[in-house]
Amino acid sequence: MTLALGCIADDYTGASDLANMLTRCGLRTVQTIGVPNNALALPDVDAVVVSLKSRSIEASQAVARSREADKWLRARGAPHVLFKICSTFDSTDAGNIGPVMDALRADSSDDIVLVTPAFPGTGRTVYQGNLFVGGVPLNESPLKDHPLNPMHDSNLVRVLARQSRSKVGLVDLATVAKGADAIRARLAELAKQGMGAAVVDAVFDPELEVIGQVSLDHRLSVGASGMGLGLARGLIASGKVKPTSSGADQKAIGGPVACLAGSCSQATLAQIAQAEKSMPVLRLDPEKIVVGRAEAERALDWARAKMGRAPVLIASSSSPDQVSALQARHGRDAAGHAIEQTMAAISEGLAAAGVRRLVIAGGETSGAVVDRLRIPAFLVGPEIAAGVPVLRCVGWGRGEAVMALKSGNFGGPDFFNDAIRLMP
Numbered sequence: 001m002t003l004a005l006g007c008i009a010d011d012y013t014g015a016s017d018l019a020n021m022l023t024r025c026g027l028r029t030v031q032t033i034g035v036p037n038n039a040l041a042l043p044d045v046d047a048v049v050v051s052l053k054s055r056s057i058e059a060s061q062a063v064a065r066s067r068e069a070d071k072w073l074r075a076r077g078a079p080h081v082l083f084k085i086c087s088t089f090d091s092t093d094a095g096n097i098g099p100v101m102d103a104l105r106a107d108s109s110d111d112i113v114l115v116t117p118a119f120p121g122t123g124r125t126v127y128q129g130n131l132f133v134g135g136v137p138l139n140e141s142p143l144k145d146h147p148l149n150p151m152h153d154s155n156l157v158r159v160l161a162r163q164s165r166s167k168v169g170l171v172d173l174a175t176v177a178k179g180a181d182a183i184r185a186r187l188a189e190l191a192k193q194g195m196g197a198a199v200v201d202a203v204f205d206p207e208l209e210v211i212g213q214v215s216l217d218h219r220l221s222v223g224a225s226g227m228g229l230g231l232a233r234g235l236i237a238s239g240k241v242k243p244t245s246s247g248a249d250q251k252a253i254g255g256p257v258a259c260l261a262g263s264c265s266q267a268t269l270a271q272i273a274q275a276e277k278s279m280p281v282l283r284l285d286p287e288k289i290v291v292g293r294a295e296a297e298r299a300l301d302w303a304r305a306k307m308g309r310a311p312v313l314i315a316s317s318s319s320p321d322q323v324s325a326l327q328a329r330h331g332r333d334a335a336g337h338a339i340e341q342t343m344a345a346i347s348e349g350l351a352a353a354g355v356r357r358l359v360i361a362g363g364e365t366s367g368a369v370v371d372r373l374r375i376p377a378f379l380v381g382p383e384i385a386a387g388v389p390v391l392r393c394v395g396w397g398r399g400e401a402v403m404a405l406k407s408g409n410f411g412g413p414d415f416f417n418d419a420i421r422l423m424p
Contacts, residue, residue, distance in 0.1 A: 093159075173202075258314070259420075260347060
C-alpha cells in the first residue's frame with residue numbers, strides 16, 4: 001500500500017469528519033484508531049486517517065503520539081501529511097496545536113506550514129486571520145465556554161504564536177483570491193522573514209481548493225476537514241489519484257441500537273431534547289458519576305429493559321453552568337475523566353448485551369468509547385450530517401458493527417434519528 005495522503009487527527013470525531021470529507025471527494029479512505037498494528041489487514045486505499053486522542057492531553061504526549069503516527073504514514077509512502085485539528089481551533093496557550101505542528105514541521109524539514117481551520121460547509125471561516133463560527137467571532141461563540149479548551153481570542157495568528165516556537169504570519173484573503181502563484185509568493189516572502197507557519201484566510205470552498213493545491217508543494221499542512229477537501233481535490237486534479245465513488249459495504253447489521261451523549265455543546269443539548277420526543281432517554285447525574293460507579297450500572301439496567309423495543313439514548317450532557325460547578329467541586333480533569341470512563345463502561349456493557357449499532361455524541365466521549373471497545377479501524381460509509389459518516393468497524397473481535405462518532409457541535413436537530421435511519 002502506497003498512500004497518496006496521510007492524516008493525523010487529534011480526536012476521533014474529527015478523524016471521522018475528515019475521513020468522510022476525503023471519501024466524498026473521491027479518495028478511498030480508512031480511519032484507524034491509533035497507529036495501526038502491523039498485523040491489521042487494511043484494504044488498498046488512497047488515504048489513511050490515523051485517529052489520536054491527543055487534543056487535550058499533556059503537550060509532550062501529544063507530540064510523541066503524533067510523531068509516531070507521522071512516521072507510520074511516511075513509511076507507507078505518504079508524500080504529504082495533514083495534521084487535522086478542530087475547525088474551532090480548540091487549543092490552550094500550552095498547546096497542543098503549536099507543539100505538534102513544530103515537531104512535525106521539524107521532522108518533515110518544511111520551511112513553512114500552511115494553517116487554516118476554515119470549513120465553510122460547517123460555518124467556519126477565516127478572514128484577516130480571525131476565525132468566525134457561523135458568522136460570529138470565535139471568542140463570542142459558544143466555544144468561549146468550552147469545558148476543556150475555552151477560546152477567548154479569535155485571531156489565530158496570535159493564538160498559534162502563543163503556543164508555538166515558530167513565528168506565525170498571515171496569507172490574507174486578497175492574496176488567496178489572486179491564486180496559487182500569489183500564495184506561493186507570499187509564503188516565500190514570509191519564509192524569508194523567518195516565519196515557520198502561515199495562517200491562511202478562506203471563506204468559500206474554491207479558496208480551500210487553491211490552498212490545498214499549494215499545500216501539496218509541501219510535506220505538511222495543518223487544518224480542519226476543509227483543508228482535507230482542498231488536498232483531495234488537488235490530488236485528483238493533478239492526476240495522482242483516480243476518484244472513486246465507492247464507500248463502505250452497507251450490509252445490514254440489525255439488532256438493538258443505542259446512543260450515548262457526553263457532549264455539553266448547545267447543539268447536542270438540543271438534539272437530546274429532540275430525541276426525547278421519539279425514544280427513551282436517560283439523563284445521568286454527573287455528581288453521582290464522579291463519586292461512584294452506580295450510575296453506569298443504573299444506565300445498563302435501564303437500557304437492557306428497553307432497548308429490545310426501541311432505540312435508547314443515555315446522556316451525561318449538562319449545561320455550561322452545571323459543568324463549571326462540577327469542575328469547581330471536583331477539578332476539571334477528574335470530572336472529565338470520570339464522565340468519559342463512565343460512558344466507556346456503559347458502551348462496553350451495551351456491546352456485551354449485543355448492541356452492534358452505536359451513536360456517540362462528543363469528541364472526548366467518542367475517544368473513550370472506541371478505546372474501551374478496542375476497535376482498530378473503520379471504513380467510511382454514508383454521510384449522516386456534514387462531517388459525520390456511518391463507520392463500519394474493521395478488524396473488531398466482536399464481529400460486524402457500525403458506529404457514528406459526532407463532534408458536539410455537528411448535526412441537525414434530529415441527529416440521533418437521522419443516524420439510526422442510516423444504520424440498517
